[in-house]
Amino acid sequence: MRAVIQRVRSARVSVDGTEVGSIGAGMLVLLAASVGDGPEQVEWMAEKLCGLRIYPDEAGKMNLSLAQVRGKMLVVSQFTLYGDCRKGKRPSYSGAAPPEQAKPLYESFIETVRNNGIAVEGGIFGAMMQVELVNDGPVTLIVDSPQENRSNPKPVE
Numbered sequence: 001m002r003a004v005i006q007r008v009r010s011a012r013v014s015v016d017g018t019e020v021g022s023i024g025a026g027m028l029v030l031l032a033a034s035v036g037d038g039p040e041q042v043e044w045m046a047e048k049l050c051g052l053r054i055y056p057d058e059a060g061k062m063n064l065s066l067a068q069v070r071g072k073m074l075v076v077s078q079f080t081l082y083g084d085c086r087k088g089k090r091p092s093y094s095g096a097a098p099p100e101q102a103k104p105l106y107e108s109f110i111e112t113v114r115n116n117g118i119a120v121e122g123g124i125f126g127a128m129m130q131v132e133l134v135n136d137g138p139v140t141l142i143v144d145s146p147q148e149n150r151s152n153p154k155p156v157e
Contacts, residue, residue: 001041001105002081004030007054007139011074013123014130021121026071027054028133032081033097033105041145042105046112049073054139062139066118073113076123076131077106099126 005027012022029049033041055064055071066073079102083091097105103125113120123129 001034001037001045001109001145002032003045003049003143004078004081005049005052005054005141005143006133007136008074009134009136011131011133013074013076014132015124015127020124020129021074021076023072023074023119023121025069025136027066027073028131029073029075030078030081030131031075031106031109032077032079033102034082034095035097035101037097037101037105037145039108042108042112044145045143046109046116048143048145050113050116050118052141052143054141067116072119072121074121074123075106075110075113076129077102077125 008023008026008028010022010024011026011028012019014020027049050067051065053065054062055066055069057063079093079096080091082096083093084095085091096102106122106125110120110122123131
């Protein structure tokens, strides 16, 4: 799995002009599943992001997790995170999990985060979405799950 995370003061996602998810202070997560990802990657990513210390403590040092600051998470599916632009002018998405594999992983990720005590909202899987955010910092990170334990870690060509 791959996530681009942003520490936000607020974020919202809309589909066809209708807001489908919004949060105040917390974390916006753009999330993609790759070929071969499974429950192990979902669990690892959820644990990592819930515990990631990217929020300032009383001294201003990034030392607190989302749970510690009682922040919320907005999760938006984004298969384009696996776009490979190394060849040609059109990205290849062969490393992204197909929708029938990715959707249950996306839904499982949201449920796992919720089970970790984090208030979480999501977009609509596969929809054309508009995402608005007020970045805080800015703090933006890319997080990749480990490749071991994948059933097929290589992209399907």
